[in-house]
Amino acid sequence: MVDFGWNAEQSARYEHLLTRLRQVCKDSHTEHPLGGRRRHWRCLGELGVLGSCVPAEHGGQGLGALDTARVFEAAGRGCRHTGLVFGASAHLFACTMPIAEFGGPGLRAGFLPRLCSGEAIAGNAMTETEAGSDVSRLATSARRAPGGWVLNGKKSFVSNGPVADVLLAYATTDPRAGYLGQTAFVVDAGSPGVRLGPTMAKMGLDDCVACAVHFEDCFVPDERVLGEPGQGGPIFQRSMEWERACLFAGYLGLADRLLDRVKEHARARRQYGAPISRLQAVSHRIADMATQVESARLLLYRACWQLDRGEPADLAIAMSKLAVSEGVLHSALDAVRLFGARGYLSEDGIEAALRDTVPAVIFSGTSDIQRQLIARELHL
Template sequence: MDFGWNDEQLAKYEQTLSDVRVAFPFEDTARSADHYRREDWLRLGKLGLLGLSVPARYGGGGLGALDTARQVEALGRGCAETGLVFGASAHLFACAMPLVTFGSDASREELLPGMCTGELIAGNAITEADAGSDVSRLAVTARRTSGGWLLSGEKSFVSNGPAADVYVTYATTDPNAGHFGTTGFVVRRDTPGLTVGDAMEKMGLSQCPAGTLRFDDCFVPDAGTLGEPGQGGVIFQHSMGWERACLFAGYLGLMDRVIDQCVEHVRTRRQFGRRLSDFQAVSHRIAEMKLRAESARLLLYRACWEMDQGSPATLSVALSKLAVSEAALSSALDAVRIFGGRGYQRADRIESALRDAVPSVLFSGTSDIQREIITRELGI
């Protein structure tokens, strides 16, 4: 079993990390709580980070899941604006990848090149007020009409929603068919009948705007359908495989960055005439942070490797998502404790790492949902 990266992969990681640090300098704290700007998005596109796993024919990098995750990891380590990292990942894994596999030829040709360059921002519209984890009972409906579908209802917590140019969404087309009664769609922002809500106030991931979408007999042509009618549940789970594995590589990067900060802090900070690193309670806390990060990293890499082998990887992806999100949250809290009062201030971005880690145990399926998947895969 090979645990090493080849020279090309190592060089690509280091180059991406360096490019991201230049493009999004850590010292730029003044706007850390603001939403990202179009120029930020275009910068990500120029670095090739918005189309990593999209086929080259559409302007993407053509990478597999494992190499894609490694680049997202570099992005998460180099960019302290985790909301931007999250928004870019949601754009790629929850929107671009369903288009790659299930979109019509017309939709792929029209949208994917712009999504890779950053000219287009995509929003993932699945969550509803009464349908968070249970996406088999969507209140948004789509009914057949001449040449397409009419969508009606409201989506909430649409990542990138207020800024997006295009949305991937799901609606109930057959209420009696359960998981086979949902269909996926691609909808442009300027479509009549679509109303985009304002950005909501959030605890973390503040750079990524999220809001509501309202569909009022919003017409989507047949070319805007993802896959076949009734295939929405399968398409959504396919996108979740990419998201739960590759998106969370950004949190591996966050953990690496925070561990680096903690190591530097305890080496230079003195209390009671001694370096903080000389206190076992402090140094052992960092050892636990490193243990969590490396354990989660191996699970994530294995999940991505299985995906590249064509395996469903359901168990590995659930284990990976659970491990990475819980590790990020625990380690961010440990970092606040290590930094003490400074950790509660904004300058070092430690408190923002904690706020950004909290939603990781909620989105893409809560930690409890991942445990349910794991027990189901074990036959319990």
Template sequence: MEFSLSAEQKERCARTRKAARNISPETTGGELDGHIRKRLAELGLLGAAVPPEYGGAGLGALDTALLYEAASDGGADTGLLFAAAAHLFACVTPVVEFARPETRRALLPGLCSGALLAGNAMTEPEAGSDTSRLATTATRVDGGHLLDGVKSFVSNGPDADLYVTYATTDPDGGYFGTTAFAVDRDAPGLVPGRAMEKSGLAGCRAGEVRFTRCFVPDERVLGAPGQGQVVFQASMRWERSCLFALYLGQQERLIRRCVEHARRRTRSGTRLADLPQVADRLAEMRLRLESGRLLLYRACAEIDAGRDPDLWAAMAKLAVSEASVTTALDAGRIFGGRAFLTEYGIEEEVRDALPAITFSGTSDIQRRLIAREMGL
């Protein structure tokens, strides 16, 4: 096995890490405005895995993950990176893989350049990641479907120009009872809600989206009618394998800060770095990071090789998300009272890490997926 990166990969990561510094939503009032979109697009984060003929970089899963990891390690705002990742993995990749050729040509260049921002409208007030139990319906009419229902926690919802959404088309269809759609923000009957007040990932605004007899033409169906589960699971393979690379970068950055703090800070004349309990905690932080990294890279390699990545993606998502929360809390222990001061940013890192164990399927769901892949 070859674990080292190529010269090209190292150069791309170094360039991204440097360019990612100071990418922050602070000057935008919280909105993902044109300036921030342009910066994210320049880094390749909005279209990394899109074929070049549509304006993307044509990268595979591993190189895309490395890009997100480097941007996070370089200091880009975690919420903004999550917004870009939700756009790319939950929305753009389904368009690449399942949209009609004319729809790809119409949408993908703008999605890659940042002219269009996408939001993933999947979760409902009474349903999470289970596309077989959606209350939102799509009724067949001449030339398309009429959507009715409410989606909640839509990442990029208040700012998106396009929504990838899922609705029930056959209540008795089971696995083949839902359909995926790409819906324009200005479609009659679509009303985005205002941004929710969140405690973490503030750079990614989320909100409710309501559909009331919202007409979606046939050319905006992703895949075939009834393939909503297929489309969603394909997007989750990318998301669980690549999105969490930004949490690898966050952990790398946090560990580096903790090591620097432990070397400088003294307690009763002794450096924190010389205290066994502090050194042991840092060793555990490094172990969690590298273990998750190997799993995530393996999941990406399975996608790039055209093999089924589901087991590796579930293990990677579980390991990296749980590690990000534990490492952020451990950073708080190492910084002590300073962790409660906003100027140090540790409390923000905890708030940004905590959602990772919930979105893209909770940790309990990942354990169930792993058990299923084991044949249980």
């Protein structure tokens, strides 16, 4: 039996988060995005967002994938700073959860409480200039040294990098082993041999700062290895399951927020002596937006439901990621059209939403990569 309802606890959690985040995130953007938003970041920790799916004994809420998605759905709808929600998602799904699931007792005790509370910020150091979708060809290397490993290489794009306290870095430890030759390391951002590049100027997601990270003879002790040497590939793919499913719930929330805005605008804006909502071209565009977001929502919920049941979810996750990212980009463009000249101006935040949605079709595997994954799961 399929139950499409939320119980009282789940509904109350969603409404509480929505209300609080609307209050906390009502101000406009600042010139120094996350650096000026530590208060917002700590608030996400206090509300439980940063540790949603981390076990309670380590400072999290211990929620499953579906409930975690609902948390980020509320965050995406209630917080107008999409970059902040994205940064929190990258922090939790790409960094904190790998430590929770694959770290030793010392790593979990030393990092998880601070990461869940918002005291510490994490950045995922995986992407390289020649290794985006193909993560089996990392140029960053780690060689054995007494008591640990020495990292060398450059990561080309690290979200949260300029303000990160801890980095989850992937490096090649056995070039002959391909996918099984990568290892994941937990590195203090202030360690000798870690050098941060300048903060990147980006199209959108302004509240999630990013930079390149250089590792230059950076020593990492053995106890900072996640899992075992050579397990970096599977660890990263597991983090992508969390990210592709739950991170994009934040974009569902953004799509809901856009839908709320365009409905309000269409009822209030008058042309030819009547609200523009009476114009079929307008009402049909909004109807398509609503249908698109609900279709994507069902795919995302199904993917999370399968994750919670321990079922293979590769097909559902790829379909969900594709539907949400492409759908929200289309909805944001429609919102600009519906707002007209106001949609092009910064004041209403509609153009910012469009800029924030563009990278959704690129990160966590491009839309073309998702189509390739879907085709593979269909045995094509």
